[in-house]
Structures are given as C-alpha cells and as structure tokens.
Amino acid sequence: MRIIVDAMGGDNAPQAPVEGALRAVRELGVEVLLTGRPAEIGACLAKLGHTAPPPGVEIAPASQVIEMEDNPARAFKDKPDASMTVGLRLLKEGRGEAFVSAGSTGALLSAATLLIKRIRGIRRAALAPVVPNARGNMVLIDCGATAEGTPEYLLQFAFMGAYYARRFLGIENPRVGLLNIGTEPSKGMELQKAAHALLTQAHEAGRIRFVGNIEGREAISQGAADVLVTDGFTGNIFLKTVEGAASLFSHALKDMLLGSTKNKLAALLLKNSIGAFKKRFDANEVGGTALLGISQPVIKAHGSSNAYAFFNAIRQAQVVAQADIVGDIAANVAHMRLEPGEKEG
Amino acid sequence: MRIIVDAMGGDNAPQAPVEGALRAVRELGVEVLLTGRPAEIGACLAKLGHTAPPPGVEIAPASQVIEMEDNPARAFKDKPDASMTVGLRLLKEGRGEAFVSAGSTGALLSAATLLIKRIRGIRRAALAPVVPNARGNMVLIDCGATAEGTPEYLLQFAFMGAYYARRFLGIENPRVGLLNIGTEPSKGMELQKAAHALLTQAHEAGRIRFVGNIEGREAISQGAADVLVTDGFTGNIFLKTVEGAASLFSHALKDMLLGSTKNKLAALLLKNSIGAFKKRFDANEVGGTALLGISQPVIKAHGSSNAYAFFNAIRQAQVVAQADIVGDIAANVAHMRLEPGEKEG
Numbered sequence: 187m188r189i190i191v192d193a194m195g196g197d198n199a200p201q202a203p204v205e206g207a208l209r210a211v212r213e214l215g216v217e218v219l220l221t222g223r224p225a226e227i228g229a230c231l232a233k234l235g236h237t238a239p240p241p242g243v244e245i246a247p248a249s250q251v252i253e254m255e256d257n258p259a260r261a262f263k264d265k266p267d268a269s270m271t272v273g274l275r276l277l278k279e280g281r282g283e284a285f286v287s288a289g290s291t292g293a294l295l296s297a298a299t300l301l302i303k304r305i306r307g308i309r310r311a312a313l314a315p316v317v318p319n320a321r322g323n324m325v326l327i328d329c330g331a332t333a334e335g336t337p338e339y340l341l342q343f344a345f346m347g348a349y350y351a352r353r354f355l356g357i358e359n360p361r362v363g364l365l366n367i368g369t370e371p372s373k374g375m376e377l378q379k380a381a382h383a384l385l386t387q388a389h390e391a392g393r394i395r396f397v398g399n400i401e402g403r404e405a406i407s408q409g410a411a412d413v414l415v416t417d418g419f420t421g422n423i424f425l426k427t428v429e430g431a432a433s434l435f436s437h438a439l440k441d442m443l444l445g446s447t448k449n450k451l452a453a454l455l456l457k458n459s460i461g462a463f464k465k466r467f468d469a470n471e472v473g474g475t476a477l478l479g480i481s482q483p484v485i486k487a488h489g490s491s492n493a494y495a496f497f498n499a500i501r502q503a504q505v506v507a508q509a510d511i512v513g514d515i516a517a518n519v520a521h522m523r524l525e526p527g528e529k530e531g
Numbered sequence: 532m533r534i535i536v537d538a539m540g541g542d543n544a545p546q547a548p549v550e551g552a553l554r555a556v557r558e559l560g561v562e563v564l565l566t567g568r569p570a571e572i573g574a575c576l577a578k579l580g581h582t583a584p585p586p587g588v589e590i591a592p593a594s595q596v597i598e599m600e601d602n603p604a605r606a607f608k609d610k611p612d613a614s615m616t617v618g619l620r621l622l623k624e625g626r627g628e629a630f631v632s633a634g635s636t637g638a639l640l641s642a643a644t645l646l647i648k649r650i651r652g653i654r655r656a657a658l659a660p661v662v663p664n665a666r667g668n669m670v671l672i673d674c675g676a677t678a679e680g681t682p683e684y685l686l687q688f689a690f691m692g693a694y695y696a697r698r699f700l701g702i703e704n705p706r707v708g709l710l711n712i713g714t715e716p717s718k719g720m721e722l723q724k725a726a727h728a729l730l731t732q733a734h735e736a737g738r739i740r741f742v743g744n745i746e747g748r749e750a751i752s753q754g755a756a757d758v759l760v761t762d763g764f765t766g767n768i769f770l771k772t773v774e775g776a777a778s779l780f781s782h783a784l785k786d787m788l789l790g791s792t793k794n795k796l797a798a799l800l801l802k803n804s805i806g807a808f809k810k811r812f813d814a815n816e817v818g819g820t821a822l823l824g825i826s827q828p829v830i831k832a833h834g835s836s837n838a839y840a841f842f843n844a845i846r847q848a849q850v851v852a853q854a855d856i857v858g859d860i861a862a863n864v865a866h867m868r869l870e871p872g873e874k875e876g
Contacts, residue, residue, distance in 0.1 A: 320779055330712055333720050367675055367767040375678050375764055402768050406775030407782075419720055422712040423747050423765055424772050430751030431776035434665055437752075438811065439784070442804045449804055452797035459787045459794055466783065 187215075188282040189503050193222035193230075194251045194269035196288025197490050203288065204230035206496025211242040213497075216504055219282050221248045221273040246281075248272035251289075258292025262301065270294060274301045277482050284483035284503035286474065288491045295331055298477055298484045305512060307519035309336075311479035312343050312418070313486065314350055315425060316472045321409025325351045325360075327478065328418040329425045335417025337380035340364070342522045344385055346478040346515055347413035348394055353509035354476070354502065355412065363400030363411030365420060373399055377417060384524075385415070393521050402427075432467050473498030476506055479515070483507045532560075533627040534848050538567035538575075539596040539614035541633025542835050548633065549575035551841025556587040558842075561849055564627050566593045566618040591626075593617035596634075603637025607646065615639060619646045622827050629828035629848035631819065633836045640676055643822055643829045650857060652864035654681075656824035657688050657763070658831065659695055660770060661817045666754025670696045670705075672823065673763040674770045680762025682725035685709070687867045689730055691823040691860055692758035693739055698854035699821070699847065700757065708745030708756030710765060718744055722762060729869075730760070738866050747772075777812050818843030821851055824860070828852045 191207050193200045200222055207218040208231075220227055220239075224247050231239060239245055250268040252261045262271040270289045274297050277285045287294050291313070299311055312328035327347035332339065344362050351360035364382055366374045371382050382399060389396035397411055402424060404410040416424065443453035443460075453460070465471060473495060474487035483506040487499040506512075536552050538545045545567055552563040553576075565572055565584075569592050576584060584590055595613040597606045607616040615634045619642050622630045632639050636658070644656055657673035672692035677684065689707050696705035709727055711719045716727050727744060734741035742756055747769060749755040761769065788798035788805075798805070810816060818840060819832035828851040832844040851857075 318779070320782070333712065365768065367678065367764055367771075401775075402772035403775035403778070406772065407778035419712055420765065420768055423710065423768055426712075427747035427751065427769050427772040428776050430746075430748035431773050432780070433748070433752035434663070435777070435780045435812075437665070438808060442801070442808050445804055448800050452800035455793050455797035455800075456787070459790055463783060463787050467780075 187504060187507060188217040188219055189500050190219045190221065190273045190276050190282035190285045191496070191500065192269045192273045192285070192287035192289055193220040193227050194248070194289070196487060198492055199288065200226050201230045201233070202491055202493045203496045205234060205493035206500060207243065208234060208240065209493065209497045210500040211240070214501055214504060216500065217242045217244070218500065219244045219246055219276065221246045221276070222269040223247070223249060246272055246276055252293050254290055256290065256293060258290055259296045261290065261293040262297035270297060274298060277484075278302055283507040284485065286485045286487055286496070286499045286503050288487035288489055288496070291486055294484070294486055295477065298480045302480050302482050302484065304479050305481045305516050305519060307523055308342055308479040308515065310339050310342070311477055312346060313475050314347055314478050315475040316355070317414075317425065317428060318467055319406050319409035323355055324405065324409065324411060325355065325413045326421055326425060327413065327415060328421050329475070330418045330422035331477070333417070333419045335377050335419070337377060337384050338524050340377070340381035340415055340417065341384045341388065342479070344388070344394055344396070344413065344415045345518060345522045347415060349511050349514040350476060350478055351412045353511050353514070354505055357412045359395050360412035361395055361397045361410075362413045362415060363397050363405065365402065365405065365414050365416035365424060366399035367401065369399045369401065371399070381415070388521065436464070436467070470495035471498060473500070473502040476502070478511070481512060483512060532849060532852060533562040533564055534845050535564045535566065535618045535621050535627035535630045536841070536845065537614045537618050537630070537632035537634055538565040538572050539593070539634070541832060543837060544633065545571050546575045546578070547836055547838045548841045550579060550838035551845060552588060553579060553585065554838065554842045555845040556585070559846055559849060561845065562587045562589070563845065564589045564591055564621065566591045566621065567596075567614040568592070568594060591617055591621055597638045599635055601635065601638060603635055604641045606635065606638040607642035615642060619643060622829075623647055628852040629830065631830045631832055631841070631844045631848050633819075633832035633834055633841070636675075636831055639829070639831055640822065643825045647825050647827050647829065649824050650826045650861050650864060652868055653687055653824040653860065655684050655687070656822055657691060658820050659692055659823050660820040661700070662759075662770065662773060663812055664751045664754035668700055669750065669754065669756060670700065670758045671766055671770060672758065672760055673766050674820070675763045675767035676822070678762070678764045680722050680764070682722060682729050683869050685722070685726040685760055685762065686729045686733065687824070689733070689739055689741070689758065689760045690863060690867045692760060694856050694859040695821060695823060696757045698856050698859070699850055702757050704740050705757035706742045707739055707758045707760060708742050708750065710747065710750065710759050710761035710769060711744035712746065714744045714746065716744070726760070733866065781809070781812075815840035816843060818845070818847040821847070823856070826857060828857060
C-alpha cells in the first residue's frame with residue numbers, strides 16, 4: 187500500500203512529515219509518495235543521512251505551498267501546483283491509497299470535496315477526531331467541517347462515525363450518542379430533537395446502536411458513548427473546550443511540580459508516570475483526524491504535528507484504507523438518507 | 532442585610548444549607564431566613580448544638596419540597612408551599628434582599644421569572660456561572676436558561692455579564708468575548724455573525740469592551756475574555772465539557788498518585804500543593820450561579836453543594852445585592868434593546 191503525504195503542510199514541515207514518512211516505511215510496511223519541493227525534501231532526507239530517497243519513498247514535485255492566509259475555498263484552484271493539490275490529484279489518479287496533510291483544514295476540506303468528491307448520497311463530509319474519555323477514546327463527528335447541521339447530516343455522521351469507530355478503534359458494536367444539554371428526548375433545539383427521532387428509528391431498525399442524548403460531562407468523565415454525534419459548530423466548541431481545559435490543567439500541574447524543592451523531588455519520583463499520563467492526552471499519539479464522507483481516504487494531521495504524529499497519521503491512513511471504511515459507508519448509504527417526503531426542514 | 536435560603540434544596544439538604552447559613556451569619560454579618568420544614572431544620576440545628584435558631588437566623592415554614600421529578604415549568608404552582616416557592620414569595624415581599632437555592636435549576640428559573648419577573652426590557656434571564664481560566668476566573672453567560680439564542684439576547688447577556696464581572700469578580704473594565712469557532716467576524720452561524728455586529732456597535736459607542744470572537748481553547752488556556760457570551764445551548768455544552776474534562780483529568784491524576792509505592796511517596800510530598808490545586812478548580816469555592824435579568828437577586832447553588840458551598844453562595848448573594856447589579860442592568864437597559872426596525876430575524 188502506498189500513502190501520499192503532503193511534505194509541505196503543517197508548522198514543522200517539511201522536516202516532520204519527511205521524518206514521519208521514513209519511519210512509516212521502515213515500521214509499517216507501506217510506501218510513501220511525498221509531494222512538495224524536491225530540493226527542500228532532499229535537504230530533509232540529507233539531515234536524516236540519505237543522499238537520495240530510500241527504497242519505498244518517492245517524491246512527486248510540487249512547486250507551491252498552500253498557506254494559512256490563502257482563501258480555503260479557492261486555494262487549490264489558485265495554487266494548482268501546491269503540495270496539497272498535487273497530492274489529492276495523485277490520490278484521484280490512483281497513485282496511492284490515501285492522502286495525509288497537515289495543511290489548512292479548510293483548504294483540505296474544500297479541495298478534497300471538489301477534487302475527490304463525496305461518496306454518492308453523502309450530503310456533507312465530516313471531520314472525525316478521536317477524543318480521550320474515561321473508557322479510552324471516542325470518535326467525535328462533526329467537529330467543524332460544516333458549521334450548520336440538519337437532522338439528515340447528523341444521521342449520516344452517526345453511521346459514518348460508527349463504521350470508523352468499529353474499524354479504527356476496534357469497537358465491534360459502538361455506542362452512538364447525540365451530544366445534547368440533557369438526556370431526555372425533548373432536550374435541545376429543533377436540530378437535536380429531530381436528529382434524536384431519526385437516530386431512534388435507525389436503532390429500532392437494528393442499523394445502529396443509539397444510546398440517546400449524552401451531555402458533554404458524561405461523554406468525557408464516564409465515556410458514555412463511543413461515537414459522539416453533533417453539528418460542526420457544537421462539535422468544534424466541544425473539541426476546543428477539551429483542548430483548552432487540558433492545557434489549563436497541564437500547566438497548573440506543571441506549576442505545582444515546580445513550585446518548591448519538595449515538589450520538585452516529588453516530580454522526580456513521578457517522572458515515568460507523568461510520561462504515561464501526558465501520553466494519554468497527547469494528540470500526537472492518535473495521528474490525525476479522518477475526513478469522512480469523501481470517496482477516498484483523507485487524513486488531516488494536526489497543524490502542530492511532529493514526526494511521530496505524522497508517523498501515526500500515516501498508520502491511521504493505512505487502517506482507513508485497508509479496512510475500506512469508504513466501502514462501508516458507500517454500501518450503506520441508502521439507510522442514511524431521508525425517504526422522499528421526509529426531507530429535513 | 533438578610534438573605535433568604537432554601538433549606539430543602541440540593542443533594543445535601545437540609546444539613547448543608549443550614550450549616551452554611553449559620554457560618555454566613557457568624558462570618559459575613561448577614562441575617563438568614565431559612566425556608567423549609569421546621570422540624571427537619573430544627574434537627575439540623577440540634578446537630579450543630581443549637582436548641583433554637585441562633586441570633587440572626589429565622590425559619591419561614593414551608594411544608595413542601597420541589598423534587599427533580601417535578602415539572603420545572605409548573606412546580607411552583609403545583610407546590611405553592613414548597614421551600615423554593617415560599618422563599619421567592621418572601622423575596623418579592625421584601626422580607627430579604629436575595630434568595631439562594633440549590634433546588635432544580637429549571638424550577639427556580641421558571642418560578643423566579645414568573646413570581647419575581649424579569650427586569651423591564653430584558654428579554655430572557657440568563658445563568659451566569661464563574662468558570663476558571665488561565666488568568667483566574669471568567670463569567671460564562673448564558674449556560675442554559677434558554678437553549679435558543681437571538682442576537683438581541685446575546686447583546687443583553689454581554690451587558691449583564693459585564694456588570695456582574697465588574698461587581699463580583701472586581702474587574703473594572705471586563706473584556707467581553709463571543710464564544711465562536713474562529714476569530715474572524717465571518718465565523719459561526721447567523722446568530723454569531725449578527726451578535727458580533729451588535730457587540731461591535733456597542734463597543735464603538737463606548738458602552739462595552741468587546742474583544743471579538745473567542746474560541747473555547749483560548750477562553751480557557753489563555754483567559755482571553757472576562758465575560759464569555761453565548762446562547763444557552765452552546766454555553767451549556769461548554770460548561771459541561773469543562774466539568775467533564777476536569778473530572779477525567781483529576782481521576783487520571785489520582786490514579787497516577789496511587790499507582791505505585793514511589794508515586795504514593797510523591798503524593799505525600801505534594802499533599803498541601805494538591806489541596807491548593809484542587810481548590811482552584813472546585814465549584815464549591817465560588818458558591819453558585821447568578822440568575823441575571825431577574826428584578827431581584829437570585830443565586831442558584833450547585834445541586835451537590837456542601838455547607839462551604841452554601842456559605843459561599845450566601846456571600847455571593849450578599850455581593851450581588853449590595854452592589855445592586857439589578858440596578859446597573861435596569862439603568863442601562865435602553866442600550867441593550869434593538870431599535871425599532873432593527874428587530875432580530
């Protein structure tokens with residue numbers, strides 16, 4: 187299997203993607219096709235002791251780079267020779283089985299939707315990050331690919347998230363919860379009430395394991411769902427709030443451990459455990475965020491990804507491609523559509 | 532000043548509210564009027580060594596208790612002699628300057644709105660909890676009093692939150708931010724775009740210090756605003772997500788500190804610091820959540836409040852009443868209304 191990697195995207199490009207790609211080739215049995223400026227990629231390879239791309243690594247030249255300042259909706263048209271644009275075109279041409287980029291989320295979403303296209307019948311692509319909770323990890327879907335939601339989008343997100351959780355998290359029959367402000371079916375706004383009804387129908391038809399409305403607190407502190415379904419606005423608020431809280435706590439913890447000589451001694455005793463503690467909440471461990479609903483596997487790596495995060499994102503792309511999650515979604519899309527005459531308002 | 536306290540509301544009633552009230556009388560120079568079943572309150576007083584209410588403490592008999600199972604919208608009508616209903620009626624009659632209850636949030640909101648009424652011109656009351664961030668604390672408004680939002684509600688929440696932050700948190704010129712999924716004015720849904728425009732106008736007129744859209748991450752990890760304005764649905768998701776993350780994190784920390792003999796030794800060294808660390812994130816420290824927009828001061832104490840939390844909620848009620856935040860809001864309500872012909876969509 188060959189994974190196409192945008193070598194120019196992210197805060198630590200091109201060194202981090204190149205280094206992560208080389209490790210993936212060594213350890214995962216994949217080939218990697220790097221898109222970007224050959225001279226810059228070559229310099230990164232040289233730093234790692236390679237005068238030419240090692241076996242399993244190829245370079246696809248791309249002279250431009252999509253920057254955060256570029257208009258996300260138009261970036262791939264304005265920069266047809268950008269590393270992201272070239273990578274997606276190669277994916278479409280079948281030169282690889284999946285694409286990984288740490289570039290602009292908005293640009294990747296627009297470019298993937300317009301170049302690769304959505305799976306037929308899927309209304310919107312969704313960003314599905316993996317978020318830690320008390321039981322391990324859950325899939326959040328959507329977290330901002332589309333701000334506005336409709337009940338039908340949420341129904342589709344639920345199915346897509348469930349297939350992804352099964353294949354990527356290895357949860358055979360994932361519990362799907364609807365993020366809401368209370369557990370009763372009457373809670374929330376019109377969107378949540380209508381989505382609750384659609385998800386209940388899908389559950390009763392045996393097509394999904396819907397466990398009802400879940401509040402943000404129980405989603406995290408009890409791991410009450412394996413798939414947390416919501417509109418992109420709410421999901422983005424949820425994800426960023428988790429990240430903010432994690433940052434606040436870890437800084438407070440660090441301040442505490444450096445606060446006195448006695449505390450520094452305690453920190454020494456805890457050294458190994460703190461490593462494991464941090465690892466559990468470290469986004470670099472997962473890799474990236476799957477862009478579900480696109481007709482070929484696309485993974486958005488975090489903008490701040492280091493080499494290890496790129497390695498993990500490539501592993502994630504490999505799982506998504508091998509497990510054929512796109513095929514799962516395409517084969518079941520008939521159940522994710524509202525019947526004629528049942529269109530959302 | 533006399534504070535009316537619902538002695539029957541919350542998980543730890545009546546012991547915790549009675550104990551918190553006695554401490555408030557001793558330490559804060561307030562009088563307290565306890566509403567509830569005299570025999571049960573008397574038994575709590577006896578446990579604290581009092582055969583009769585001590586000076587500064589009075590009991591207003593109320594035979595019923597509003598339970599979580601009661602319909603929130605009708606509870607105060609169905610139970611006219613409930614401790615909450617009686618307390619609000621006494622507040623209206625001027626028998627005290629503020630009311631504190633740890634009973635059902637929905638019932639308190641409905642009863643306060645219908646018995647005490649909103650401030651003239653205020654469209655919706657709002658729940659305004661204090662949430663920790665990297666700079667100390669911020670006011671979140673609304674967090675679920677009304678799920679749906681309009682731009683005018685959010686404008687009013689911004690003013691009310693700013694007056695409250697000034698008086699309760701002591702921040703002279705509080706920075707007001709709009710919770711959103713990006714910082715550009717074009718981000719979010721129609722609600723956020725329209726609210727951004729109204730808040731910008733109010734800022735330009737010198738009436739509020741609007742610092743623009745704030746993402747959940749920066750709100751917490753950088754303390755980017757002193758007042759975080761949002762609709763009740765989004766605010767509730769934000770608050771519960773913070774609580775869930777705090778719970779997950781503190782359990783993981785506890786597991787780590789009990790994980791080995793070496794770690795237990797470290798925990799001993801850290802003992803005092805961990806107390807301070809927990810205190811910083813402990814909801815009991817703040818007291819309760821102000822119900823802003825009601826024409827007399829009403830404080831919702833957390834359902835799980837202990838005696839110390841009730842003491843703090845009474846202190847908070849005292850500040851809100853002494854500072855006359857209701858007067859601040861009423862005096863400025865003309866600036867919080869959309870002009871005729873500018874009504875929200």
